[in-house]
Amino acid sequence: MPERGNGSDGPVAGNSEKKGNGHPAPSTVLVVEDEVLVRMAVADYLRHCGYRVLEAKTGEEAQAILRAGELVEILFSDVDLGAGINGLDLARWVREHFRDIRIILTSGVMRMTDSMRNLCDSPLLNKPYGYDDLAANIKAVLGALGQRSGG
Numbered sequence: 001m002p003e004r005g006n007g008s009d010g011p012v013a014g015n016s017e018k019k020g021n022g023h024p025a026p027s028t029v030l031v032v033e034d035e036v037l038v039r040m041a042v043a044d045y046l047r048h049c050g051y052r053v054l055e056a057k058t059g060e061e062a063q064a065i066l067r068a069g070e071l072v073e074i075l076f077s078d079v080d081l082g083a084g085i086n087g088l089d090l091a092r093w094v095r096e097h098f099r100d101i102r103i104i105l106t107s108g109v110m111r112m113t114d115s116m117r118n119l120c121d122s123p124l125l126n127k128p129y130g131y132d133d134l135a136a137n138i139k140a141v142l143g144a145l146g147q148r149s150g151g
Contacts (some may be wrong), residue, residue: 035078087106092119104137107125
């Protein structure tokens with residue numbers, strides 16, 4: 001489970017697009033984690049930071065969310081998702097079908113390999129990670145996305 005950082009409230013979410021009322025829309029993070037308590041804690045923290053959060057327990061659920069047309073800027077996935085599609089296979093699928101989605105992977109047992117580096121937009125986030133580490137990774141990835149999209 002993520003560890004509490006230094007008590008900071010975390011970053012303010014990036015802007016993915018403008019809505020008709022002129023207010024920026026929050027960036028969307030798809031959190032894929034098979035451990036329900038970890039997924040809930042991460043999702044709650046990211047919502048507190050101002051992000052729109054979608055949750056999936058499995059790689060297959062994540063694929064269904066993306067196929068449904070949800071606008072997602074960042075995929076944040078555990079590598080080990082139990083049975084079925086793992087986080088690495090999900091990342092490969094996302095790279096093939098949704099090239100604009102930025103990918104951050106986390107694992108408690110793996111180290112990043114060269115093939116993983118080519119899939120990810122951030123270093124592997126090793127478990128247990130702190131909320132501050134998660135927030136910094138997302139902020140950095142969104143900053144790179146904003147430079148690309150002009151946001």
